[in-house]
Amino acid sequence: MLKQQRFLLALIALLVVGALIVVTPFGKQYGLGKINLGLDLRGGSQLTLQVNPTEEVTDITPNVMEAVQTVVANRLNPEGVSEIVVQTVGNQQILVQLPGVSDPKDAEQLLSQVAQLDFRRPNNAILAQVNVRSSELQRLLQKLPEAEKAGDAAALAKIQGEVQEKQKQLTELQDQFFVKTDLTGEDLNDASYAISQSQPNKWDVTLRFDVDGGKKFAALTKSLAGTGQPLGIFLDGKSVSQATVSERFKANGITGGAAIITGNFELEDAKLLANQLKGGSLPVPVKVEEIRTVGATLGQDSIRRSVLAGIGGLILVLIFMGVWYRLPGLIADVALCVYGLLTFACYVLFGVTLTLPGIAGFILSIGMAVDANILIFERTREELRSGKTLYRSIESGFYRAFTSILDSNVTTLIACGVLYWLGSGLVRGFAVTLGIGVAVSMFTAITCSRTLMFTAISIPSLRKVELFDSKKAVS
Amino acid sequence: MKLNLNQQRGLWWTISGALILAGIISMALSWNQYQAPLKPGLDFTGGTRLQLERDCSQPDNCKTPIQITDIRQILDEQKLAESSVQVIGQDAQGVAIRTKDLNQEERTKLTEALTTKLGQLDVEKSQIDTVGPTLGKQLLASGLLALLVSFAAIIVYVSVRFQFDYALFAIVALFHDVLITMGFFSILGLTRGVEVNSLFIVGLLTIIGFSVNDTVVIYDRVRENLKYGAKRSISETVDIAVNQTLGRSINTSLTTGLPLIGIYIFGGETLKDFALTLIIGFAAGAYSSIFIASTLLAWWRQRKERGSYMTATDSSPEEI
Numbered sequence: 001m002l003k004q005q006r007f008l009l010a011l012i013a014l015l016v017v018g019a020l021i022v023v024t025p026f027g028k029q030y031g032l033g034k035i036n037l038g039l040d041l042r043g044g045s046q047l048t049l050q051v052n053p054t055e056e057v058t059d060i061t062p063n064v065m066e067a068v069q070t071v072v073a074n075r076l077n078p079e080g081v082s083e084i085v086v087q088t089v090g091n092q093q094i095l096v097q098l099p100g101v102s103d104p105k106d107a108e109q110l111l112s113q114v115a116q117l118d119f120r121r122p123n124n125a126i127l128a129q130v131n132v133r134s135s136e137l138q139r140l141l142q143k144l145p146e147a148e149k150a151g152d153a154a155a156l157a158k159i160q161g162e163v164q165e166k167q168k169q170l171t172e173l174q175d176q177f178f179v180k181t182d183l184t185g186e187d188l189n190d191a192s193y194a195i196s197q198s199q200p201n202k203w204d205v206t207l208r209f210d211v212d213g214g215k216k217f218a219a220l221t222k223s224l225a226g227t228g229q230p231l232g233i234f235l236d237g238k239s240v241s242q243a244t245v246s247e248r249f250k251a252n253g254i255t256g257g258a259a260i261i262t263g264n265f266e267l268e269d270a271k272l273l274a275n276q277l278k279g280g281s282l283p284v285p286v287k288v289e290e291i292r293t294v295g296a297t298l299g300q301d302s303i304r305r306s307v308l309a310g311i312g313g314l315i316l317v318l319i320f321m322g323v324w325y326r327l328p329g330l331i332a333d334v335a336l337c338v339y340g341l342l343t344f345a346c347y348v349l350f351g352v353t354l355t356l357p358g359i360a361g362f363i364l365s366i367g368m369a370v371d372a373n374i375l376i377f378e379r380t381r382e383e384l385r386s387g388k389t390l391y392r393s394i395e396s397g398f399y400r401a402f403t404s405i406l407d408s409n410v411t412t413l414i415a416c417g418v419l420y421w422l423g424s425g426l427v428r429g430f431a432v433t434l435g436i437g438v439a440v441s442m443f444t445a446i447t448c449s450r451t452l453m454f455t456a457i458s459i460p461s462l463r464k465v466e467l468f469d470s471k472k473a474v475s
Numbered sequence: 476m477k478l479n480l481n482q483q484r485g486l487w488w489t490i491s492g493a494l495i496l497a498g499i500i501s502m503a504l505s506w507n508q509y510q511a512p513l514k515p516g517l518d519f520t521g522g523t524r525l526q527l528e529r530d531c532s533q534p535d536n537c538k539t540p541i542q543i544t545d546i547r548q549i550l551d552e553q554k555l556a557e558s559s560v561q562v563i564g565q566d567a568q569g570v571a572i573r574t575k576d577l578n579q580e581e582r583t584k585l586t587e588a589l590t591t592k593l594g595q596l597d598v599e600k601s602q603i604d605t606v607g608p609t610l611g612k613q614l615l616a617s618g619l620l621a622l623l624v625s626f627a628a629i630i631v632y633v634s635v636r637f638q639f640d641y642a643l644f645a646i647v648a649l650f651h652d653v654l655i656t657m658g659f660f661s662i663l664g665l666t667r668g669v670e671v672n673s674l675f676i677v678g679l680l681t682i683i684g685f686s687v688n689d690t691v692v693i694y695d696r697v698r699e700n701l702k703y704g705a706k707r708s709i710s711e712t713v714d715i716a717v718n719q720t721l722g723r724s725i726n727t728s729l730t731t732g733l734p735l736i737g738i739y740i741f742g743g744e745t746l747k748d749f750a751l752t753l754i755i756g757f758a759a760g761a762y763s764s765i766f767i768a769s770t771l772l773a774w775w776r777q778r779k780e781r782g783s784y785m786t787a788t789d790s791s792p793e794e795i
Binding site: 287288292296404422 | 583597599602604607617628674677688689691694719723726731734738740749
């Protein structure tokens with residue numbers, strides 16, 4: 001019995017020291033010692049992205065989600081240095097956290113666009129038609145002033161109608177003017193932005209292809225060199241740049257695998273485009289479903305005031321326990337402090353992100369930890385009043401309260417398990433912190449309080465009934 | 476102090492019944508007004524909520540309070556007249572606007588117009604939420620599913636450890652607590668415009684956890700007394716069990732309530748309604764485990780005992 005007690009005391013001491021190492025700066029050397037705070041507490045932006053199926057990709061499989069997640073992460077964090085969190089939530093949602101970002105408009109723009117880059121060449125048949133139609137249009141336009149001079153209203157209206165018709169045909173043709181080639185954004189190795197060579201205060205986007213893409217690009221430019229026909233660069237089906245390839249590349253095309261898009265970009269736009277291209281194209285479109293932004297000060301103020309209020313309440317609880325339950329109350333206070341320490345260590349070890357619901361779970365678990373102690377001490381008092389000895393009373397207090405503690409906590413743990421399994425983000429955070437708290441509180445209330453209690457009554461001066469029950473002392 | 480619960484159980488049931496009824500009436504009225512039993516917050520309706528504050532470190536920026544008409548004018552210009560506006564903060568230097576779902580361009584346009592009108596805003600103190608209309612439904616659906624499954628799991632566990640009727644009345648008590656909390660917030664929604672968001676759902680889950688916990692402790696004592704106690708009527712046994720655990724019930728309510736009241740009075744704005752949810756729910760939970768779950772159990776067992784006695788006498792004439 002005594003041997004077992006000594007072992008448990010050593011175990012508790014070991015756990016406390018271990019927990020202290022984990023939660024204090026000392027543990028930081030090993031990447032520990034920090035609790036992640038949710039964005040609702042530290043400030044920043046959080047985006048929820050809904051992934052939508054398309055005609056080509058009708059089924060959103062975990063593989064697709066993983067691909068989307070990678071692209072999102074690459075686009076938002078091209079250098080890979082910021083603390084951006086991208087994670088899959090549920091089956092079709094991705095959660096993006098941008099700590100410290102007070103206006104996520106760039107991120108939103110980066111994500112809501114598909115950014116598919118491709119290179120196109122003119123279609124020769126259509127080019128010929130375009131030439132025919134434009135000369136026809138020219139002739140019509142020349143007729144216009146004559147008709148005006150003649151004052152023939154009917155003829156004028158007729159020519160104007162024809163002009164409109166031709167113009168419509170031309171725009172239709174121009175839409176088909178470029179045809180896709182096999183060179184697309186997928187052949188890209190890297191994209192960056194640089195100050196424009198040709199226009200002052202404008203920016204270009206430079207592209208670097210992989211080996212295969214470089215070959216395709218060379219072949220494409222070779223076929224166009226010297227023809228005067230433009231090479232079209234399209235982003236999401238819209239023309240961003242058209243370039244003619246000069247005669248001197250006739251022999252080999254442009255080799256070296258690099259291209260420049262001169263699109264008269266502003267710095268911001270060039271940066272955005274480069275990041276979009278570098279991130280690659282999303283296999284399916286995503287929609288920004290939810291944005292939550294909390295100013296840094298607001299989050300900090302909220303946590304500071306709430307934590308202070310919570311700590312104030314807890315100190316009252318500790319005082320109450322000591323006054324009402326005397327020596328056992330003080331032991332419970334020690335056990336509660338151990339409880340708090342171990343729970344925080346668990347949060348650190350399990351990588352729990354603490355959010356407002358998480359704090360709620362923590363508060364409730366403290367309530368349950370206190371409750372377990374109260375159950376035991378009320379029972380001990382009852383046993384004392386029924387005339388049992390101090391040692392027997394304490395022993396049966398723990399023994400008889402155990403089923404209550406077990407049953408009530410297991411029901412809570414069951415609920416936590418189900419909430420974690422079926423719930424979404426917010427509910428999950430709550431379930432994790434409450435579950436950890438309940439599990440740790442079972443240990444501290446039963447093992448820790450018990451060991452400390454029996455250690456305390458092994459000291460003769462503490463073995464007095466009035467230290468356990470105030471009414472006993474009076475009567 | 477000794478409570479004779481089962482003598483006055485009609486009274487306890489009437490008190491709870493009246494509170495729940497008031498809540499249900501309020502929820503019906505609320506349905507009429509908001510198409511929902513409680514005034515739904517952004518999380519459930521979708522839309523954009525901007526909470527902005529002037530940057531008072533700039534000279535002359537915060538001299539006058541913000542005028543609601545100025546904001547209305549800007550909203551009208553941007554065709555957002557349907558929105559709700561509230562001036563917030565002690566010195567009326569902040570504003571909370573709730574509009575339809577705004578995209579990034581519309582949002583930027585609105586904040587720019589507001590900056591021109593109000594002066595420099597403090598981004599560090601601002602909060603902007605945009606929620607698409609489908610997200611709230613998903614949250615509600617997954618939350619409800621999780622709830623139903625955990626109810627089933629709790630019923631199974633309590634039935635195995637105790638008996639099925641215990642489990643059933645624990646769930647009745649749990650619905651009691653949830654209904655009272657919802658009714659209370661429904662009334663707040665109608666009278667003071669308090670909205671419920673996803674944190675409220677988390678609050679209800681917490682209340683459910685507490686409620687079952689509290690009820691099980693009393694049931695445990697009933698079970699123990701039935702096993703070891705002298706032969707007494709079920710009503711008496713339950714009364715004794717509740718009185719034996721009363722000290723614990725009061726003290727636990729006190730120790731869980733103290734930090735919550737602290738947060739309610741002194742805590743940050745975001746946690747206030749949440750703390751209030753828990754305070755109401757925990758109070759209802761403490762009441763229901765003492766006055767409802769236990770008395771229902773006694774009533775049910777009594778009825779069953781009497782019922783079996785009755786059938787026995789009923790069958791006797793046939794034997795004659």
